[in-house]
Amino acid sequence: MKYVDEFRDPEKARVLLKEIERLVGEIGATKERPLQLMEVCGGHTHSIFRYGLETMLPDAIELVHGPGCPVCVLPMGRVDDCVALAEQPGVIFTTFGDAMRVPGSKKSLMQAKADGADVRMVYSPLDALDLARKHPDREVVFFGLGFETTMPSSALTILQAEIERIDNFSVFCNHITIIPTIKAILDSPDLRLDGFIGPGHVSMVIGTSPYRFIAEHYEKPLVIAGFEPLDILHTVWMVLKQIAEGRHEIENQYSRIVPENGNAQALAAVARIYELREFFEWRGLGSIDHSGVRIRDAYARFDAERKFPIPALKIADPKSCQCGEVLKGVIKPWECKMFGAGCTPETPLGALMVSSEGACAAYYQFGDLDLLTAAAKSDAETLAR
Amino acid sequence: MSAGAAIRQRSGKVSLPKVTLAHGSGGKAMRDLIDDVFVTAFANPTLAPLEDQARIDLASLAQFGDRLAFTTDSYVVDPLVFPGGDIGKLAVCGTVNDLAVGGAVPLYLSCGFIIEEGFSTEELRAIAGTMRAEAERAGVAIVTGDTKVVHKGAADKLFINTSGVGVIRAGVTLGAERARPGDVVLVNGLLGDHGAAILNARGDMALTTPIESDCASLHGLIEAMLAACPGIRCMRDATRGGVATVLNEIAQHSGVGIMVEETAIPMRAEVKGFCEILGLDPLYLANEGKLVAVVPGDAAESVVNAMRSHPLGARTAIIGAVREKPVATVIMQTGFGGQRVVDMLVGDQLPRIC
Numbered sequence: 001m002k003y004v005d006e007f008r009d010p011e012k013a014r015v016l017l018k019e020i021e022r023l024v025g026e027i028g029a030t031k032e033r034p035l036q037l038m039e040v041c042g043g044h045t046h047s048i049f050r051y052g053l054e055t056m057l058p059d060a061i062e063l064v065h066g067p068g069c070p071v072c073v074l075p076m077g078r079v080d081d082c083v084a085l086a087e088q089p090g091v092i093f094t095t096f097g098d099a100m101r102v103p104g105s106k107k108s109l110m111q112a113k114a115d116g117a118d119v120r121m122v123y124s125p126l127d128a129l130d131l132a133r134k135h136p137d138r139e140v141v142f143f144g145l146g147f148e149t150t151m152p153s154s155a156l157t158i159l160q161a162e163i164e165r166i167d168n169f170s171v172f173c174n175h176i177t178i179i180p181t182i183k184a185i186l187d188s189p190d191l192r193l194d195g196f197i198g199p200g201h202v203s204m205v206i207g208t209s210p211y212r213f214i215a216e217h218y219e220k221p222l223v224i225a226g227f228e229p230l231d232i233l234h235t236v237w238m239v240l241k242q243i244a245e246g247r248h249e250i251e252n253q254y255s256r257i258v259p260e261n262g263n264a265q266a267l268a269a270v271a272r273i274y275e276l277r278e279f280f281e282w283r284g285l286g287s288i289d290h291s292g293v294r295i296r297d298a299y300a301r302f303d304a305e306r307k308f309p310i311p312a313l314k315i316a317d318p319k320s321c322q323c324g325e326v327l328k329g330v331i332k333p334w335e336c337k338m339f340g341a342g343c344t345p346e347t348p349l350g351a352l353m354v355s356s357e358g359a360c361a362a363y364y365q366f367g368d369l370d371l372l373t374a375a376a377k378s379d380a381e382t383l384a385r
Numbered sequence: 386m387s388a389g390a391a392i393r394q395r396s397g398k399v400s401l402p403k404v405t406l407a408h409g410s411g412g413k414a415m416r417d418l419i420d421d422v423f424v425t426a427f428a429n430p431t432l433a434p435l436e437d438q439a440r441i442d443l444a445s446l447a448q449f450g451d452r453l454a455f456t457t458d459s460y461v462v463d464p465l466v467f468p469g470g471d472i473g474k475l476a477v478c479g480t481v482n483d484l485a486v487g488g489a490v491p492l493y494l495s496c497g498f499i500i501e502e503g504f505s506t507e508e509l510r511a512i513a514g515t516m517r518a519e520a521e522r523a524g525v526a527i528v529t530g531d532t533k534v535v536h537k538g539a540a541d542k543l544f545i546n547t548s549g550v551g552v553i554r555a556g557v558t559l560g561a562e563r564a565r566p567g568d569v570v571l572v573n574g575l576l577g578d579h580g581a582a583i584l585n586a587r588g589d590m591a592l593t594t595p596i597e598s599d600c601a602s603l604h605g606l607i608e609a610m611l612a613a614c615p616g617i618r619c620m621r622d623a624t625r626g627g628v629a630t631v632l633n634e635i636a637q638h639s640g641v642g643i644m645v646e647e648t649a650i651p652m653r654a655e656v657k658g659f660c661e662i663l664g665l666d667p668l669y670l671a672n673e674g675k676l677v678a679v680v681p682g683d684a685a686e687s688v689v690n691a692m693r694s695h696p697l698g699a700r701t702a703i704i705g706a707v708r709e710k711p712v713a714t715v716i717m718q719t720g721f722g723g724q725r726v727v728d729m730l731v732g733d734q735l736p737r738i739c
Contacts, residue, residue, distance in 0.1 A: 001657050001658060004658075004661065008720060014722065051719045051725070052717075054723070056721075365728045
């Protein structure tokens with residue numbers, strides 16, 4: 001496939017892997033004392049598993065799968081609010097597909113749908129606005145979810161609703177911001193990370209400058225990465241090169257998509273509609289200051305939180321979950337007591353088991369590195385024979 | 386016969402444009418619907434007496450083999466008509482394939498219709514027509530049936546159930562528990578077409594890509610495969626859950642590992658692109674005219690050749706191999722050079738947010 005296969009070329013991958021191995025040797029990292037690189041974004045986690053990148057990288061590199069899956073980090077209380085909204089008479093509740101299965105304290109949106117709520121999967125907030133146009137007698141609520149990647153599209157949809165005076169449309173805003181979250185991780189006392197594979201789609205909106213503090217204050221390298229497997233290997237190589245040369249800078253591997261200053265129009269729309277919340281609750285990480293946005297007063301009529309009564313109860317994460325430690329790379333997913341025991345993709349307890357982008361779900365579905373390593377070894381033996 | 390009796394006995398015609406509750410009442414209106422739409426379409430000597438059951442001569446079955454195969458499936462596809470087929474074609478192909486992948490010669494089908502009040506009789510006639518056409522192609526007769534009409538909203542337009550009876554050829558034993566290390570895994574062509582066609586036909590994505598369902602009856606292809614190698618280990622049609630699910634079932638039942646080569650999987654660029662945009666994995670997309678077969682390594686060449694000489698197997702490919710380890714696990718060698726586990730899905734695939 002054109003413009004796709006070029007980024008999945010196994011020959012180029014071999015060249016990069018060789019270079020990566022050389023740099024690992026130069027840095028002196030080993031399996032016992034590995035370099036820990038965090039990919040912040042869930043899209044990267046997905047690619048890493050889909051292409052089996054962890055089985056290709058040297059043992060001395062450990063990928064830590066960060067908090068960048070907006071579906072995973074949504075706290076149970078917010079899911080309960082979604083269900084409450086969806087169960088209001090006359091409401092059509094619209095959502096991105098992968099939020100359907102996220103468990104609330106009582107049920108998920110999928111279960112609410114089975115109980116009779118009108119929950120519909122959409123691919124864009126504009127699809128939700130279209131539903132509002134077609135059903136003027138109903139209230140259409142869009143579940144605004146995601147980082148800066150999806151924020152502009154919900155902001156622009158609200159602006160469009162304003163222009164067309166569509167007053168039966170509102171957004172339940174659960175948008176979150178990446179920068180305070182990376183900062184919270186960097187501030188955690190048990191931090192062991194050596195560098196970051198930076199978010200691609202978020203950076204397409206916010207640009208590269210908001211990450212500067214990571215290099216300047218925390219002295220860690222961050223390279224903004226694309227989502228194809230070669231992008232990710234290239235990025236790993238760029239981060240290692242910085243480490244080997246004793247540099248810590250913000251670099252942009254994904255320059256074909258990410259402009260240095262971001263997308264001015266998108267940022268303007270976001271600024272017009274949203275303002276920072278004092279704090280926002282994350283599943284697995286707890287409350288993080290200024291890590292979420294809400295709809296500004298001027299657009300209150302499009303704010304589902306103000307338009308409808310919602311319970312807004314805080315539901316604590318299950319005590320047994322160790323999501324926070326997995327997110328920070330302190331333990332690996334399978335080292336969590338609940339992994340595969342009480343917590344599975346069918347009945348997720350913790351954030352990271354919820355969406356296919358979550359690290360635990362990815363290991364559960366694609367992973368089992370030991371198994372893969374054993375399989376690869378038996379292949380090698382068969383070939384040797 | 387009096388004029389009145391002759392009129393009363395007259396074979397019914399349905400003149401109303403829409404099916405009403407009266408058509409499911411058991412009375413004259415129902416008889417008219419059955420006569421006009423179904424008996425006319427499916428006409429055959431076993432159906433004609435319209436008894437409460439089809440009567441099949443046992444001796445006539447024994448000529449095909451030594452075991453009866455019996456299966457059932459319900460069809461609730463939305464939309465009813467899609468590029469490459471409709472619910473009627475699907476209802477025949479699906480059940481024919483469920484029989485055929487067990488090594489059976491498919492012979493007879495039943496069909497049950499659950500119709501939502503207000504459904505167009507014209508559309509019903511058209512669907513019965515495609516069922517007839519596909520049944521003829523597959524060499525099966527629709528010999529008994531049932532019609533129910535339910536209140537508006539109690540069903541989504543039309544549901545069809547078909548059950549099928551076939552006879553398994555003597556000497557053929559196919560089973561998901563029979564895969565052995567050294568066997569190879571085959572598919573008979575391009576994967577994912579049906580799933581992509583249905584998602585696209587729902588119009589959610591407003592893509593203009595022409596992807597047609599692969600909906601087809603595979604009995605002829607399977608006949609050719611079994612002629613080339615009666616010792617084929619197992620076959621499954623890769624419908625819901627796609628090839629990934631079938632491979633997992635085989636790996637689990639046989640207690641073996643299956644290694645799949647990503648680059649060997651035949652797939653249309655359109656389907657690949659469709660999955661890229663939606664964040665779906667094509668290995669889990671439904672197929673309606675594709676089977677997965679596990680074949681002893683030394684018979685692979687002759688089976689592949691037999692399949693490629695059949696129109697429904699022209700793009701046959703060896704996509705993987707059976708190994709001892711890891712037990713009950715499917716592993717994919719990615720085109721990029723890595724490996725990953727291909728597991729069963731928990732539920733439906735859901736498009737990813739970003």
